[in-house]
Amino acid sequence: MMPTPQIEAVIDLDAFGANIAALAACAPSSALMTVVKADAYGHGRVRMARAARAAGSTWLGVATIDEALALRQAGDSGPLLCWLAVPGAAYGAAVEAGIELTASSVEQLDEIVAAAGRRPRVQLKVDTGLSRNGARGDEWTALVAAAASAQAAGRVEITGVWSHLACADEPDHPANDVQESVFRAAVDELAAAGLSPDLRHLANSAATLTRPSTHLDLVRVGIAAYGIPPAPDLGYETTLTPVMTLRTRLAQVKRVPAGAGVSYGHQWVADHETTLGLVPMGYGDGIAVAASNRAELQVGGARVPLVGRVCMDQLVVDLGDAPAGRGDLVTLFGPGHDGEPTAQDWAAATDTIAYEVVTRLGGRTVRTYRGGEA
Known part of the structure; x- marks a missing residue:
């Protein structure tokens, strides 16, 4: 018999699956991505990734290439997106493993294409007002042009466009309307350049729960999948069960x-x-x-x-x-x-x-x- 752990985190996979089902029901016309970055928010990346797939999550999301490669090494083979990398990252290994990458600048897109042994699948990130990762303004225009040129030359496949909300946990915050408007304009700019990726995604956990207009083609659920409302006053405490x-x-x-x-x-x-x-x-x-x-x-x-x-x-x-x-x-x-x-x-x-x-x-x-x- 194994000894009882001195410190134990008991993870309820049934509650996790029920949370994912409840979140999917909030956006029934959208695909769902479960985010398992940072070791699945402390719950254990490999086991939670497997449970998310079993619960019907089409996509998984992680921050880094190392996180994505670890999931592949553990046997995951489904759609998987990562979005945060510094110059010199293992882009080639990620492409070979079938991982979709995010480009937030022309320089990053060029590095991904140069490192890949075959045509990479890339999603473009636009900064709509979080002022964190992603391209904005003239940088977005330049990224769109570079992506359109690279795809026309057969060097890349642009599969998605996405952004992240700054204030979705405050549903009435005016920044939400502004970011949604900027995102739609960015998608229109892509279309004008001849790019119509299959996936447009903007909604995080809070927006999945409270803002249907952002659901689009896919919603990304992180903390809510683990049963913790993204803000304590959203009113979803009884819908979700902490895992x-x-x-x-x-x-x-x-x-x-x-x-x-x-x-x-x-x-x-x-x-x-x-x-x-x-x-x-x-x-x-x-x-x-x-x-x-x-x-x-x-x-x-x-x-x-x-x-x-x-x-x-x-x-x-x-x-x-x-x-x-x-x-x-x-x-x-x-x-x-x-x-x-x-x-x-x-x-x-x-x-x-x-x-x-x-x-x-x-x-x-x-x-x-x-x-x-x-």
């Missing part, structure tokens, strides 16, 4: 008197006699120091406060007078169905976003998969 439950066990339980200081700097001092529980996780495992004296965990079916400073490998909770023992289950976050904190609760406690809470988990966390093809 990850992060848990461990108490390493020690001790009674301390009033006046006992806890952890480095004694940032918390007991004002009465109480019971403390030692939790074997810390910032080395992705638990933010900002959670010190702010977050809650669940022990024995009840929420308990994290007290004192989070250390590299451990943190402390105040159990009060509740009965507890070494080895008792500790849930840091989960779906919230049994009263446990959620990743969003941890995000609120640490002034960040739930994306970061699940993505930053460290290498000592063992992932266990339940349901689905597990």
